Amino acid sequence: MKFFIIIAFIAAISNTFFAVLVLLKDKKSLSNRLFGLFSLSFALWTFSYGIWLLQNNFEQALFWSRMLNLGAIFIPILILHWILSILELHQKKRKLLIIGYLITFIFVPFSFSPYFIKNIQPIFIFPYWPQAGFLYTIYIFVCYIGFFSYAFYQMIKVYKKSSNDAVKQKQIQYLFGGLFIGVIGGATNFPLMYGIPFMSPYGMFLIILHPIIFTYAILKYNLFNIKVIATELFSAILIVILFIKFLLSESLDQFILNSVIMAAFLGFSYLLIKSVLKEVKTREEMEELAKELEEANVRLKKLDEAKSEFITIASHQLRSPITAIKGYSSMMLEGSFGRVPVRAKKMLKRVLQSTNRLMFLIDDFLNLSQIERGKMQYNFEKTDLKEMISGIVDEFKTIAVKEKKDIEMSLKIAETENFIAMVDSNKIQQVFNNLIDNAIKYTEKGFVKINLYADNENGRIFFEVLDSGIGMGEETEARIFQKFTRAGEDIFQVHTEGLGLGLYVSKEIIKAHNGKIYAKSDGPGKGSTFSVELPRGDIKPPNTSPEQDYQKHDKRLEEFIKKI
Numbered sequence: 001m002k003f004f005i006i007i008a009f010i011a012a013i014s015n016t017f018f019a020v021l022v023l024l025k026d027k028k029s030l031s032n033r034l035f036g037l038f039s040l041s042f043a044l045w046t047f048s049y050g051i052w053l054l055q056n057n058f059e060q061a062l063f064w065s066r067m068l069n070l071g072a073i074f075i076p077i078l079i080l081h082w083i084l085s086i087l088e089l090h091q092k093k094r095k096l097l098i099i100g101y102l103i104t105f106i107f108v109p110f111s112f113s114p115y116f117i118k119n120i121q122p123i124f125i126f127p128y129w130p131q132a133g134f135l136y137t138i139y140i141f142v143c144y145i146g147f148f149s150y151a152f153y154q155m156i157k158v159y160k161k162s163s164n165d166a167v168k169q170k171q172i173q174y175l176f177g178g179l180f181i182g183v184i185g186g187a188t189n190f191p192l193m194y195g196i197p198f199m200s201p202y203g204m205f206l207i208i209l210h211p212i213i214f215t216y217a218i219l220k221y222n223l224f225n226i227k228v229i230a231t232e233l234f235s236a237i238l239i240v241i242l243f244i245k246f247l248l249s250e251s252l253d254q255f256i257l258n259s260v261i262m263a264a265f266l267g268f269s270y271l272l273i274k275s276v277l278k279e280v281k282t283r284e285e286m287e288e289l290a291k292e293l294e295e296a297n298v299r300l301k302k303l304d305e306a307k308s309e310f311i312t313i314a315s316h317q318l319r320s321p322i323t324a325i326k327g328y329s330s331m332m333l334e335g336s337f338g339r340v341p342v343r344a345k346k347m348l349k350r351v352l353q354s355t356n357r358l359m360f361l362i363d364d365f366l367n368l369s370q371i372e373r374g375k376m377q378y379n380f381e382k383t384d385l386k387e388m389i390s391g392i393v394d395e396f397k398t399i400a401v402k403e404k405k406d407i408e409m410s411l412k413i414a415e416t417e418n419f420i421a422m423v424d425s426n427k428i429q430q431v432f433n434n435l436i437d438n439a440i441k442y443t444e445k446g447f448v449k450i451n452l453y454a455d456n457e458n459g460r461i462f463f464e465v466l467d468s469g470i471g472m473g474e475e476t477e478a479r480i481f482q483k484f485t486r487a488g489e490d491i492f493q494v495h496t497e498g499l500g501l502g503l504y505v506s507k508e509i510i511k512a513h514n515g516k517i518y519a520k521s522d523g524p525g526k527g528s529t530f531s532v533e534l535p536r537g538d539i540k541p542p543n544t545s546p547e548q549d550y551q552k553h554d555k556r557l558e559e560f561i562k563k564i
């Protein structure tokens with residue numbers, strides 16, 4: 001008996017406490033008001049339950065047993081209303097709710113009549129247990145079973161509909177579980193009301209857990225705050241128990257011991273709640289940050305796409321006038337428009353050289369934007385690399401080498417080997433151009449040697465550019481194939497125009513040909529060797545484009561955000 005009395009009072013106190021807490025938080029919100037109301041009905045029920053069990057007078061016990069059932073009348077409709085408001089169905093189901101309230105109010109005037117509670121009688125360990133009148137049976141079927149079943153039905157329906165909203169589904173799960181435990185707990189009181197003694201109302205114990213409060217906390221204060229509410233509830237229950245123990249102290253010793261325990265627990269609860277609050281705050285901040293990061297990521301992606309698009313358009317627009325400049329200046333140099341004086345010729349060569357560089361730069365930009373958007377197209381065809389390289393070297397010899405005083409440029413092609421390969425000739429030409437152009441750019445004097453040879457057995461072709469230029473350290477070797485990477489500060493003194501894109505684009509092109517590209521140098525000032533290795537046979541472009549890499553990166557970010 002004592003057990004039931006204590007449980008009832010604890011439930012009454014905690015319900016009142018939560019009703020006040022929730023209403024203080026936001027009394028304008030409908031679901032808060034409904035929660036407050038049903039918590040108060042619950043408190044009325046549990047409070048009267050405790051008092052009724054304390055009675056040893058028939059009249060008083062009958063009065064309080066009727067009072068507790070008055071509280072019980074309101075619980076089903078208020079919970080149904082509350083759940084529908086959380087599921088955002090309360091407007092749609094207004095008529096149904098009105099009917100529900102009307103039915104509920106029909107019971108109220110009869111709650112103190114024998115139609116509702118017939119009598120009280122001793123049963124099980126209880127001296128005065130209420131006996132159900134016929135209206136009470138109707139209440140059980142219509143309100144308790146009917147309203148709660150409807151609430152469960154709506155929860156299942158909304159749960160199924162929210163398959164793409166994991167948070168909502170989780171909330172409904174808690175709501176469902178909480179209500180289920182509460183309904184079963186409450187129902188264990190009924191058998192005794194029909195004189196069936198085999199089931200004792202131990203389900204009352206479930207009520208003290210008040211899982212619905214947790215559910216509410218989850219729904220209203222989001223998932224993290226459940227910890228705070230749970231800690232507060234746990235502490236509150238323990239404090240109430242300790243307080244009751246303190247009041248029941250029988251001797252001075254007990255009194256002192258109980259007060260020390262209670263004081264220590266109060267201090268402990270304070271620290272506990274404080275630390276949980278802090279943790280929740282940190283998590284909320286992290287969640288906020290993750291959200292901002294996600295938004296920034298989306299914005300950046302959009303910006304990146306816009307940038308790539310802009311570069312494509314701008315580069316295409318730039319290409320046509322430059323082609324015209326290049327074409328006309330080379331025709332002038334060749335004498336197509338008459339004889340050109342020697343001094344003008346020298347300047348024309350410079351024009352041609354600069355236009356060439358500009359063209360390379362624009363190509364690099366265009367390629368970069370295509371690579372980044374995963375839109376680089378390859379046109380593989382049988383190409384004689386020997387012929388291609390001879391042409392490129394001739395062009396460089398006529399234009400570039402003459403500019404450099406002390407550079408000797410040589411080309412060595414292994415005689416007997418076969419250099420026919422399946423490549424995108426424009427793109428491979430761009431790679432070779434880039435490597436030779438770099439070798440000239442970064443060499444003040446000495447040589448630029450170009451070698452082409454093949455390994456017929458393994459079907460691989462090797463292209464090499466060796467120079468006696470500025471060379472590079474090991475650390476530089478590892479970095480130069482990254483985009484917008486130029487080695488060291490002093491590179492700007494040697495050559496001011498570069499952007500650090502050529503080698504990145506070359507690497508992407510060679511990757512798409514299933515080939516390899518690498519750089520070697522004995523150190524700064526000791527020249528460099530750039531090598532390209534290409535397979536001769538049919539090439540299937542690799543299946544990871546930078547676009548896919550980007551998406552992979554995005555996935556990783558999403559996973560990270562989900563984790564925190």
Ligand code: ADP
Nearest residue numbers: 438439442480486487498499500501502503528
């Ligand atoms: P850019 O030449 O426009 O700077 P690249 O991507 O072609 O861009 O080259 C990247 C960097 O690699 C260069 O800035 C330079 O530091 C280094 N590099 C490339 N080729 C050579 C070379 N032949 N000798 C020394 N350093 C080189």
